[in-house]
Amino acid sequence: xxxxxxxxGRPPRFxxxxxxxxxxxxxxLAVLQGFASNGPPSRVDASLVSHVTGMAAGYSAAVxxxxxSRSPWLERDIGADRLGRWHAWGGPVVIMLxxxxxxxxxxxWAEARSIDLxxxxxxxxEIPGLTTASVGTVILMLVGLASLRSVRRRIxxxxxxxxxxxxxxxxxxxxVHQLAGxxxxxxxxxxxxxxxxxxxxxxxxxxxxxxxxxxxxxxxxLRVEDVRQESPDVISVLMSGQHLDELRAQPGQFFRWRFLTxxxxxxxxxxxxxxxxxxxxxxxxxxxxxxxxxxxxNIPVGTLVFAEGPYGVLTTRRRxxxxxxxxxxxxxxxxxxxxxxxxxxxxxxxxLVYRASCERDLVFKDELDEIAERSGxxxxxxxxxxxxxxxxxxxxxxxxxxxxxxxxxxxxCASPRLAARVRESLRDRGFPRHQLHEERFSF
Amino acid sequence: xxxxxxxxxxRIPRTMRLSVAASPSLIRWTLRIVTTLLFGAATVFGIxxxxxxxxxxxxxxVRGHVAPPDL
Numbered sequence: 001x002x003x004x005x006x007x008x009g010r011p012p013r014f015x016x017x018x019x020x021x022x023x024x025x026x027x028x029l030a031v032l033q034g035f036a037s038n039g040p041p042s043r044v045d046a047s048l049v050s051h052v053t054g055m056a057a058g059y060s061a062a063v064x065x066x067x068x069s070r071s072p073w074l075e076r077d078i079g080a081d082r083l084g085r086w087h088a089w090g091g092p093v094v095i096m097l098x099x100x101x102x103x104x105x106x107x108x109w110a111e112a113r114s115i116d117l118x119x120x121x122x123x124x125x126e127i128p129g130l131t132t133a134s135v136g137t138v139i140l141m142l143v144g145l146a147s148l149r150s151v152r153r154r155i156x157x158x159x160x161x162x163x164x165x166x167x168x169x170x171x172x173x174x175x176v177h178q179l180a181g182x183x184x185x186x187x188x189x190x191x192x193x194x195x196x197x198x199x200x201x202x203x204x205x206x207x208x209x210x211x212x213x214x215x216x217x218x219x220x221x222l223r224v225e226d227v228r229q230e231s232p233d234v235i236s237v238l239m240s241g242q243h244l245d246e247l248r249a250q251p252g253q254f255f256r257w258r259f260l261t262x263x264x265x266x267x268x269x270x271x272x273x274x275x276x277x278x279x280x281x282x283x284x285x286x287x288x289x290x291x292x293x294x295x296x297x298n299i300p301v302g303t304l305v306f307a308e309g310p311y312g313v314l315t316t317r318r319r320x321x322x323x324x325x326x327x328x329x330x331x332x333x334x335x336x337x338x339x340x341x342x343x344x345x346x347x348x349x350x351x352l353v354y355r356a357s358c359e360r361d362l363v364f365k366d367e368l369d370e371i372a373e374r375s376g377x378x379x380x381x382x383x384x385x386x387x388x389x390x391x392x393x394x395x396x397x398x399x400x401x402x403x404x405x406x407x408x409x410x411x412x413c414a415s416p417r418l419a420a421r422v423r424e425s426l427r428d429r430g431f432p433r434h435q436l437h438e439e440r441f442s443f
Numbered sequence: 444x445x446x447x448x449x450x451x452x453x454r455i456p457r458t459m460r461l462s463v464a465a466s467p468s469l470i471r472w473t474l475r476i477v478t479t480l481l482f483g484a485a486t487v488f489g490i491x492x493x494x495x496x497x498x499x500x501x502x503x504x505v506r507g508h509v510a511p512p513d514l
Contacts, residue, residue: 199485
C-alpha cells in the first residue's frame, strides 16, 4: 500500500513535533552547560541565574533566527502560521531571558566584588564585548516594548517592522559576548558548535530572506499590471512576470510583497493569492487595514514587485477526505477563492461558505458564482449580523449545511474572532484536528 | 553599438541565441551551487570563529570567586 507522502511526491522532511523536540533538546543542553560552568549548584544565586539565563537566551535567539529564516523546508512542512506563533511565543522569552541575564550578571558582579550595582554595571560595560552586548540588549528591549499590544496599536506597521529588523543586529551584537562568555571559554568544541549555530542561522536568513527574493526579482521581473477596486475598501492587484511557473506557487499560498515605490518599499506585506497562479500572472486582493495598506491602493501600474514566497500550507495537498468545505470570512475569501477554482473534485463534493457582514463587503461574487456554475460546486453566502440564526457557523449548523461534516476536509480563513469561534465549535464536536486546515496570520 | 556589431548580432542564428538563455534547470543548479557555497562558507567561518575564540573569559563570575577583568 502506498503511503500518503508518496502520493504527494516527496516525504515530509520535518514535522512540528520533531522540530520542537530538537529545539527543546538543544535548550536542555544549553541550560545544562550553564549549570555545569557554574560549578556544583548548592543554592540558587545571581551567578547561577546569570549563567543559565545567558546560555538559554543565546541559544533561543539563534533558534528564533532559524525559525523565521523562511527556509522552504520549514515553511512547507511546519507552516508559516505555526512558525509565526512559535516566534510570537519565543520572542518574548528571549527578551525576558536576556534582561534577566543582564540583571543577574550585574548583581553577581556586585556581590563578588562587594560593590554597589551602579559600580558593577560600570565595571561590566568596560569589559570588551559587553558594550555591544548591552546595546543589543537595549535594542531587544525596544523590540519587545514595540510588540506590546498597547504600544503596537499606536505605531504603524512600518515602524514596528523596522524595529523588528534591528533585532538581527541585536543578536549579532550579543554573539561576540557569548563566544567569550565563561560558559563557553576553555571548551573549544563548544565554541565551534556555538559559532556554527550562529553562522548557519545567519546563512539561512541570508539565503532565503535576501538572496532568494533578489533572485526572484531578477528572474521573474514581477510588475503591477492593474489595480482594480473590488469594494470600497478592497482592491485586487494583478501582477505580470516571466517564468512564474518556476515559483511552483499553489492556490491557497501567500507571498510577502514589497512594492518598490518611494512610499511602500520598506514594508513587506503578507497577502494570499486570490486566483490560481498562471505562468505569467499573479493576483492578490487587499483590504485597507492601516496607512500601509492604504498606500497600496495608489500603486502605479508598472511598479516593480519584490516577492518573498510562496509560503503556506493551505493547499490542496493537505486534502485527505473525499469532500471539501471551504469557510471564508470577510477578506479571508482571497485564498478560498483561489482554492475554490482548482479543487479537483466533482462539484457536488465542494462547498464554499462565505460570511460577510453586508452585501457591500462581498467580493468576487460574480467570479464565485461563475466557478460554481461551471464546476457544479455550491456557494453559500451568509450575509448580515452574526446574531441572525441563518448566519450560524457552529459545527452543527455546518453539518446541516453540507451533510456528513466528518467526511470533509475543512479549509478556514477568517478574522481571528470568527476563525476561533468556528475552530472551537468544530473541536467541541470532535471534528478531527488533522482535517481542519487553516493559516492564521495578521499584522 | 556600432553598425557592425548590430549586423553581427543579426547574423547570430536564432538557435544559438536561444542556447545562451538561462534554462530552468540551469537556474536550479546555479541556486543549488550558491546554497552549497554559502553554507560551505558559513561552515568555514563558523569553525574559524570558534577556533579563534578566547580561551579565558573576561567575565568569569563564578560563585565566590572573581578573576580580575584584565585577565
